[in-house]
Amino acid sequence: MKIAITGVSGRMGRMLVKVVSETQGATLSAAMERPGHDWVGKALETMLPDAPAAVVVTDDADAALTASDVVIDFTAPAATVALAQRAAEIGCAMVIGTTGFIDEDIVAIERASTHVPIMRAGNMSLGVNLLTQLVRQVAASLGAEYDIEVVEAHHRMKVDAPSGTALMLGEAAAEGRGVALREVEDRGRDGITGQRKEGAIGFAAIRGGNIIGEHDVIFAGPDEVITLRHSATDRGLFARGAVRAALWCKGRSPGHYDMVDVLGLS
Ligand SMILES: NC(=O)C1=CN([C@@H]2O[C@H](COP(=O)(O)OP(=O)(O)OC[C@H]3O[C@@H](n4cnc5c(N)ncnc54)[C@H](O)[C@@H]3O)[C@@H](O)[C@H]2O)C=CC1
């Protein structure tokens, strides 16, 4: 499987190069960075020791996609949406780990996925994708007297909040309760907020240091608190999930898939 990585100098991009190099059946066919980035035009192996020889970092998305079966993208929403449009035209599958999308971005990605398989997930780990199922089940079992709060913590460089994972967990809780998340979500409390609204699903975000990713879903009820927690301790977790998804895309029909499909959890 010929795999292109975009955002190759990023925290996830570097990890992906290592995981692709360790994965049987996967070959790094192209490495991309944004135009103007100082890695463009340089041999990747001079930056990353795990990189295969002869891969030169490029900002030419069309050339990279044409040379590849699938592209793995952990970048930023505008870059991801633009690349999904090119991938659809060129016929290259895509694995998207980027988070922080607005509704219009998702519509554009869905449109692209009518032409090629696109696997998109706010978290590529087995643990979080299992946790979403538990959260849905617990939310469905407990009444509205159990207040649901999603608390996440990440490193100081993270630019979006709530995290993509927190939103996945919030969606699962809302599904369990049979409500739409956008109707009940409560983000970023500050000042005289008034009492908690019955049925609200609250979000809180902590940013600091080099925390990889911590997520708690709290069900606070009468005289008891149930907490479901996931802790990521190494970014390799996400990279391994993404490469597994890339291999899974081989021969797949066009469509918008998620990690639950890849892991066979549905
Ligand atoms: N789904 C998951 O499991 C995970 C998702 N993420 C998400 O992945 C994204 C990236 O995270 P990090 O690697 O920590 O960020 P980062 O800031 O370290 O890396 C992003 C890279 O994308 C590059 N980039 C930006 N625009 C580009 C373009 N047009 N073409 C090519 N490259 C471009 C940047 O130059 C940078 O090297 C974030 O949205 C983050 O939330 C991160 C970890 C796990």
Ligand SMILES: O=C(O)C1=N[C@H](C(=O)O)C[C@H](O)C1
């Ligand atoms: O930006 C990160 O680092 C992470 N982003 C994802 C998210 O927004 O949930 C996944 C993981 O928690 C790390």
